[in-house]
Amino acid sequence: MSILIRNGYVLYGENLEVVKADVLIEGNRIVEVKKGINEGADTVIDATGRVVSPGFVNLHTHSPMGLLRGLADDLPLMEWLEKHIWPREAKLTREHIKVGAYLGALEMIKTGTTTFLDMYFQMDAVAEATLEAGLRGYLSYGMIDLGDPERTEKEIKEALREMKAIEGLNSERVHFVFGPHAPYTCSLALLKEVRKLADEHGKLITIHVAETMAELGKIQERYGKSPVVLLDEIGFFGSDVIIAHGVWLDSRDVSILARNGVTVAHNPASNMKLASGVMPLQRLLNAGVNVGLGTDGSASNNNLDMVEEMKLAALLHKVHNLDPTVADARTVFKMATVNGAKALRLNAGVIKPGYLADLVIFDFNRPHLRPIHDIVSHIVYSANGNDVETTIVDGKVLMLDREVLTLDEEKILNRAEEVARELS
Helix, strand or coil: CEEEEEEEEEEECCCCEEEEEEEEEECCEEEEEECCCCCCCCEEEECCCEEEEECEEEEEECHHHHHHCCCCCCCCHHHHHHHHHHHHHCCCCHHHHHHHHHHHHHHHHHCCEEEEEEEECCHHHHHHHHHHHCCEEEEEEEECCCCCHHHHHHHHHHHHHHHHHHHCCCCCCEEEEEEECCCCCCCHHHHHHHHHHHHHHCCCEEEEECCCHHHHHHHHHHHCCCHHHHHHHCCCCCCCEEEEECCCCCHHHHHHHHHHCCEEEECHHHHHHCCCCCCCHHHHHHCCCEEEECCCCCCCCCCCCHHHHHHHHHHHHHHHHCCCCCCCHHHHHHHCCHHHHHHCCCCCCCECCCCECCEEEEECCCHHHCCCCCHHHHHHHCCCHHHEEEEEECCEEEEECCEECCCCHHHHHHHHHHHHHHHC
């Protein structure tokens, strides 16, 4: 199968050079980007007045949590979790979670996300929905043992079961990731075993780290050190580790993350909504840490719109640092694309021959996106996910002219409402 995208403004290469060009896709790869490509293609898309952009990589989310969107807002993190989210999650069945995964996949396709790193449970169900939707999914089972040795063994068995089930799908788009929830919910025995298993099976690891001051206090009281120092001392870190949040990091923590090649997934909307704090973005970038962007779950965001997340990231760090030059549009755009792809060891996030054909097309024929002075700036500061018109993943069109081709949108929305009633 081949796709030819004609006459668009293309964000080309690592430097996001804006070129008026055609893009030719064969199979799942970009093969040519230039003006006036004359080759035939199975699908031809006219991108006149439109922008061809790399697809977005959501580096931290809990996609089935869309079912809990708006359930409990304006609360501190632990109260939100313990009194509202965890009790409701205890009622979730595998079928419920799969409905939530379909809802999340639908939202991501419609807002330009092509790849996501997920953490939840019953991830084999999420994998099935992801496969059908056509997205790239890196899926982790959230392991929590609370220091109980029996539960440690149980969580490891469940993670390995999930890994086997997901690998059994035999898909290049859907991958298993080890996902211990956080240092304050996982024993050192579990964390050490995860490190060993990740090395043994060649898998990535994702984990929540230093999200709140309360978490920092718990780890300090229990171990006498920061979560980052703790994980470093047990040999947990490596370039295969992606930590979510990284809000409460001191200079020593930043240095440790840089030395180990750890990626940090920044979640500005969730961090602001839960009043968790502001991650030290500029210090991380200055230290050479790879920083990606994520939405967190849509129960704490409350959406999965990566385009909106870019604007929030840019604005948050400008006002926090009282410096309008911090978190400029291109830096934030790269966080949402190539930096996330790098963390996942994925040859994507860039429009260039040889890269995976994970692209989105923005409709710039809209009042809030004209006149066109700076396309990257417009996407970060003026656009939102609903301006995405077409989504292509792995060389396949998932959405064309705002119509999702891989999922039944009406059926998913109706079923999500039914599940919400069942959980109430």
